[in-house]
Amino acid sequence: MVDAALQIAEIGQPTAGARVRGRVFAHTSLVLGAAILLAICAIAVLAPALAPHDPYAQDLTRRLIPPLWYPKGDWTHPLGTDNLGRDYLSRTLYGARISLLIGLSVMIISGVIGTAMGLVAGYFGGRVDLVITFLITTRLAMPVILFALAVVALLGGSLLVVILTLGLLKWDRFAVVMRSATQQTRSLDYVAAAEAAGASTARIVLREVLPNIAPHLIVVATVEAASAILLEAALSFLGLGVQPPLPSWGLMIAEAKAYMFFSFWLIAIPGTALALLVFAINLAGDGLRDAIAPEGRG
């Protein structure tokens, strides 16, 4: 059975139709991912206008009201309320702000550090490369979540501490990818031409090399933003990240854990929001990578 099927499938040689489908699929995932991401960004920006209630306002007489689709749900709280009677829809909408802020700022901090290290290591090579490779290897040997937990526990949890901790920890992938991309670009003719023309090193690195490896940078950036969002959620879930009463999705799940048996929506809603955001970023990143290198989907 398997053999027959394999033979029909013309191993490793996708038909023209399949290839076109693959290309279209990549395009679709980029558009779909970007669309969801834009929608979430819009929600984050417009949260004050969209939220029906104050996300911090407690009302102990209206605790644990279920969402609309439950028999007891009502329109004043479309997604219900939490254990302190806070409107869950408003909290979920405001939560988008925290996740996006974390993703963006960690991506920028770690991206600047990692890209600078990768560019320098890849361009200069030799001893400089040895030192930076050693730094990367050392950083890789440190378990991120454990270090982040320890640092946040020591400095005290706050949005700023979480952003700085993750930003200073997560530059490794940027450095690894930028280093090898720079090494490849460095040996190309136009870099040699720029050197021959007497351009300064800074100019060559920033104006000749960097723009040409930017596509790789963008792909890594999407991966890292998604991973930073998940890490913040995990830290907050463990109680060592963003502190209450901020509506971080990870923190909302942690607060709802005790009630999840009877009020499942309390963990399902922020969990789904988190998964949707990360899914959208990954989808856009995958589509982007395929658009840049159509041969290498995997």
Next chain:
Amino acid sequence: MPAFILKRLGLALLVALAVSVIAFALVRLSGDVATAIAGEGARQEDVEAARRAYGLDRPLVVQYLDWLWRTLRGDFGTSLYFKTDVTGLVVDKLPTTLLLAVLSLAFALLVSIPLGVAAAVYQNSWIDRLALALAVVGQALPNFFFALLLIMLFSIQLRWLPVSGSGSWAHFVMPTIALGYYVAPAFMRLTRAGMVEVLSADYIRTARAKGLRARTVVFKHALRNAIVPVVALAAVQLGFLLGGSVVVETIFALDGLGFLAYESISHKDFPVTQAVVMLLSVFYVLLTLAADVANAWLDPRIRVA
């Protein structure tokens, strides 16, 4: 080859040393350890007594070297919270975490390699889409949320598995799935990409032209070569799983190193935190060393680097 191994071994030692400096500094920079030992609201004399008793009044470099020397001999000090020997504590919890890591890795490989192969053989077919969908969902689901979903399904709805604890095999099922699904997408994608590349290679065309059965070509000729990077990744991921066990073990109250690390961090029990960080880092360094050597043995071109 011996020169290559020596070089890598030297690098591994240096990395371990660098991590030890960071692990030491992390705790010392955070605040006054003597106050933490003496406890909250302790009198000034008690804090000073603790400072002298633990040798915290000496220069930092001396303290570091002393700590490193004792660590090398397997003495991680005394836990501030559990009031017992840290080495004994860590050795107690290590098997649980190792077991969980190995089980999760096995689970991830068993799911992802067949899926990756099938996805590559039938490119852009429904099974390729399914594999991609599973990978995308696996990468998007926060693993603590996935763990809670598993608890809802298997413990609350079906009542098949215990919610938390580490007494029996049943306690390992959900943590294994939660942690395994977390790393499976990477293996699946790598297997698929490797297979796609290898399947279009000339020697595969030759094998097929010789009239070999498709099964032989896929599994014997192609998979063997496509699997090499997966093996390297597996070694690295095992180290990653040891670190990633913090979240999963904490949710399921599985009594391993990850849970211990979480407890020690929340109780500011720095000797334990240092011990777990050092142990996991050294594990990672050893695993990457092993992967490097294995790769160099499989592929002589790497030895030059």
